[in-house]
Amino acid sequence: MSEEKKPLNFIEHIINEDLKAGYDPAKLKFRFPPEPNGYLHIGHAKSICLNFGLGEQYNAPVNLRFDDTNPIKEEQEFVDAIKRDIKWLGFEWAEECYASDYFQQLYEWAVQMIKDGDAYVDSQPSSAIAEQKGTPTRPGTNSPYRSRSVEENLMLFEKMKNGETREGEHVLRAKIDMAHTNMLMRDPVMYRVLHKSHHRTGNKWMIYPMYDWAHGESDYIEAVSHSFCTLEFVMHRELYEWFLEKVYTQGDVKPKQREFARLNLSYTIMSKRKLAELVRQKVVSSWDDPRMPTISGLRRRGYTPASIRRFAETIGVAKRENIIDVSLLEFCAREDLNKTAPRVMAVLDPVKLVITNYPEDQEEWLEAENNPEDDSAGFRKVPFSRELYIEREDFKESANRKFFRLSLGKEVRLKNAYIIKGEDVVKDEAGNILEIHCTYDPNSRSGSGTPESQRKVKGTLHWVSIKHAVEAEVRLYDRLFEVEAPDGDKDQDFMSFLNPNSLEVVRGYLEPSMAEAKEFEQYQFQRLGYFNVDPDSKEGALVFNRTVTLRDSWAKMANS
C-alpha cells in the first residue's frame, strides 16, 4: 500500500506538530458547534467536513454541540434540521451535547470568579457600557460598579439568577482591562438576564451566558483538544484563553482554538440573516428551495452527499479570504452523478417530428442502455412510434456545417433508434414550426448490427414517443444572483443583484419508464443535464429539479 502523501492543510500541520511534541493521540477530540437558530448551509458543510473528516483521519471522537445560549433565537426545529443535515452528509457524532447542559457548571464557575475578584455585576444600561468601551484607538473607562464588593456582587448575581431583577438591569462582567488593545478584553459581559423560556431548559434559568464565556468552557468540559472556528473569531482567542485559565485544572486537556477562512461561493450569499430575508420576502419558496445554498436546498436540488464532501475536500482549508467559483461545486456534482445517475430521455422544449415512412399503427420497444459508465446498470425498453417529440433547438431548416443536428436534407441518429433524414417542415401563418417531417432508414436500427446501422452520422438526438410520453413539471434553475459577490458591495443592497430568471418552469415529456420515478431519485436526462424528483411530486404529477446541466461545449460555441 503506497501512501500517496496528500498535502496537509495548516490545521493538520498543527495537529501533527502537537502529536510530534508528545500529545497523546487518544486525547484528540473535535467538535462541530452550531447555534440552533437556522438552517445549515454549504459554509457549515465545509466546517462539518473539516471537523468530522479530522475525526476519521485521526480516529478521534467528534461531538455535535449545540451552542444554545440565546433562547431568543433558538428552536428545537433547528436542532432537528441540523442533526438531519449532518447525518445526510454521512457523518456520525460521538456525543450530542448542548451548551445549556453546562449552565449549572458555568454558573458555579462564575460565582467562583466573583469570589476571586475576576468578575463583577455592572448595573448600568447597555448604552453606558458601550460608551465606556472606548474605540479601537481609544481606551475605555472603568465602570463605576467595577469595584463593588464581592458580597454585593454575589448578592446581585444571585438575584439575577433568581429572576428578581429586570432584563437589562444588571449584567455580570469579567474584570480584565478597559484599556486593552483588544476590545473584547475590555471587561466583556459574561451573563445577561433574559426572562425567556429556553427550548431545553424551559424557565429554569433567567441568566444566560454569553458566547465567549460559554464556548471555551464547553470545549473544556467536553475535553475537546482542538476547537476550530472561522476567522472572525481570531480576536476572541485571547479571551477564550483568559477564561480557560480561570477554571483550568492542571492535567486536564486544554482546548486549543484555531481559526480558518469561511467559505464564500460565487453568485450566492452565505449570511443566515440574508438567506432568511430571501425566504421572508418570498424570493425563494423556503429554506430548502433548490436555489438556496443551504444543505437542505442542495439536497433538494439533487446534490449528493458524496459530491458535497468531495467539494469540501477540494477547496481545502486555509486562512485566506476566498470566493470559490460555483463551477467547482457543479463539477463535483457532475463527477459523482455521471457515475451513478441512470440515463433517460426527456424532451423539455418539444417540437413534433413525424416519420412519414413509418407505419401509422406500428410501435417498437427498443433497447436502451441505463448507464454507459456502469456495466451493472443494465438495459431498459423505450417505445418508438411514428410521431415523436424532439427538442426544438435540435432542428434548423438550414444549418452550417458546425450544426450537427437535424436540418432539411441531412441525416441524424435518433438515440437508441434509427437514422432519419429531414424532409419538410409544416408551419403556421406566423412562420412557427408546427411539425417536422422526416423519413427513416428501416435498416439502421441501433444495435441491429446491419451495415446501415453502423453508418456514422454526425449528430444523435434524444426523443420521446408522443403517444407514450409521461408529462411532468420540470424546474430549471439558474444562479440566484447575477453578480459574483452579491453581498460584497458596500453601497448596493444584495437584493438588487437578484437574477430574475433563477427559476424557469416548463412542461416536459419523458419516456414512460419515468412514470415510476420516486422522490429524490436522480437521473440524467440525456444531453440536457442531471435532474431529480422533487418532493412536490404527486401521484401522476411528477416534478423534477434540474440539478446541473451537462457540460455543453456546443452552447459555448453558439454563444460566442
Next chain:
RNA sequence: UGGCCCAUGGUGUAACUGGCAACACGUCUGAUUUUGGUUCAGAAGAGUCUAGGUUCGAGCCCUAGUGGGCCAACCA
C-alpha cells in the same frame, strides 16, 4: 494617530526543518464516442503584493511599506 489576521496563474489550494513553483477547477487544442456528455492525449496561463535585509541559495526567515479582512451586540 490602535491591535490582530491575511497576501502564490482567472479561481481555490500545495510546496515537510530555506534547494529549478505543483495539483484541481476553469480556458484552449486534438483523438475517441449512438449523449456536442464521459474518457484519453496535450497546450496556454503565476516567477509567489512592493522595497530592502539575512543566506551560496528566499514563496518560505527578518524589517518596512502597500492592499484586503476582522475588532467598539446584554448575537454567535
